[in-house]
Amino acid sequence: MEAERVQNIASTFEDTIPEAFIRSEHEQPAITTVHGVNLDVPVIDVSDPDEEKITRLIADASREWGMFQIVNHGIPSEVISKLQSVGRAFFELPQVEKELYAKPPGAKSIEGYGTFLQKEVEGKKGWVDHLFHRIWPPPAINYRFWPKNPPLYREANEEYVKYLHGVVDKLFKSLSLDLGLEEHELKEAVGGDEMTYLLKINYYPPCPRPDLALGVVAHTDMCSITILLPNDIQGLQACRDGQWYCVKYIPNALVIHIGDQIKILSNGKYKSVFHRTTVTKDKTRMSWPVFLEPPPDLAVGPHPKLVNEKNPPKYKTKKYGDYCYCKLNKIPQ
Numbered sequence: 001m002e003a004e005r006v007q008n009i010a011s012t013f014e015d016t017i018p019e020a021f022i023r024s025e026h027e028q029p030a031i032t033t034v035h036g037v038n039l040d041v042p043v044i045d046v047s048d049p050d051e052e053k054i055t056r057l058i059a060d061a062s063r064e065w066g067m068f069q070i071v072n073h074g075i076p077s078e079v080i081s082k083l084q085s086v087g088r089a090f091f092e093l094p095q096v097e098k099e100l101y102a103k104p105p106g107a108k109s110i111e112g113y114g115t116f117l118q119k120e121v122e123g124k125k126g127w128v129d130h131l132f133h134r135i136w137p138p139p140a141i142n143y144r145f146w147p148k149n150p151p152l153y154r155e156a157n158e159e160y161v162k163y164l165h166g167v168v169d170k171l172f173k174s175l176s177l178d179l180g181l182e183e184h185e186l187k188e189a190v191g192g193d194e195m196t197y198l199l200k201i202n203y204y205p206p207c208p209r210p211d212l213a214l215g216v217v218a219h220t221d222m223c224s225i226t227i228l229l230p231n232d233i234q235g236l237q238a239c240r241d242g243q244w245y246c247v248k249y250i251p252n253a254l255v256i257h258i259g260d261q262i263k264i265l266s267n268g269k270y271k272s273v274f275h276r277t278t279v280t281k282d283k284t285r286m287s288w289p290v291f292l293e294p295p296p297d298l299a300v301g302p303h304p305k306l307v308n309e310k311n312p313p314k315y316k317t318k319k320y321g322d323y324c325y326c327k328l329n330k331i332p333q
């Protein structure tokens with residue numbers, strides 16, 4: 001039987017949405033969003049020749065917000081629009097074709113096309129479908145989950161990764177230096193060359209009741225760092241002092257989220273940002289986060305150089321795979 005996809009549900013409902021998508025009052029975006037204010041998350045021009053300044057801005061934003069946007073990051077706009085156009089073309093394929101890439105039932109890996117990732121409280125569902133596949137390093141890639149259609153899908157993704165390395169290295173370097181570590185130390189701590197880049201495409205179809213539904217429910221990312229590329233439809237929100245605000249869409253910017261593993265490694269000096277997404281009535285929103293993940297068997301904990309008697313570890317050291325298992329199943333860490 002074909003799984004129920006939000007994209008199909010969206011095309012059959014006009015004024016209402018199924019009960020399972022209606023959030024409780026403490027989550028409904030119409031009630032819980034601070035309207036008319038965009039959150040001032042820092043926007044950092046990473047092409048500035050003053051490297052020390054960039055390092056400081058990145059680290060300050062990570063301590064204060066756990067989130068920032070970067071511009072002039074060196075990824076050509078053609079590379080970005082090609083990645084977006086092949087991703088969109090995949091989601092516009094007939095349903096049977098998309099289902100060829102469905103995550104096999106019971107599969108351990110997260111890779112594949114799917115819906116409803118998390119076991120949510122109260123059994124509620126998010127208004128979003130997704131496709132997950134790894135894009136780096138080559139031994140971690142399973143092309144079985146890379147769409148063959150559109151034909152340029154692979155090329156577009158490979159080009160994007162090629163440019164992404166520069167961004168990844170800059171981020172890790174800045175975050176390391178500002179903690180007084182050597183520039184390679186944080187990346188090493190999350191797997192070095194074995195760290196994987198996991199791409200997710202979020203597809204948020206138009207929703208008849210955007211006031212009642214959410215796309216992705218409130219969460220922090222489990223990985224080390226997330227590099228997210230949105231399309232031009234507003235929808236990302238971040239939490240600040242217990243309230244939800246929209247994060248302004250900036251053309252060609254990349255949104256950076258500090259994830260749980262960097263919070264843990266820094267022993268709490270950097271924050272992991274609490275965020276969620278809203279949907280709109282008549283537009284399809286899409287986003288392309290790349291999650292930078294440690295290998296599942298690698299143990300991650302507060303960096304040994306950052307803890308001592310005065311600064312005891314605030315978090316457990318545990319294997320990344322176990323961390324994810326607990327988080328996804330809502331088991332305390």
Ligand code: OGA
Nearest residue numbers: 202216230236277287289
């Ligand atoms: C996510 C996420 C945000 C967005 O998929 O983890 O937070 O803008 N997405 O789609």
Ligand code: NI
Nearest residue numbers: 219220221275
């Ligand atoms: Ni996220």
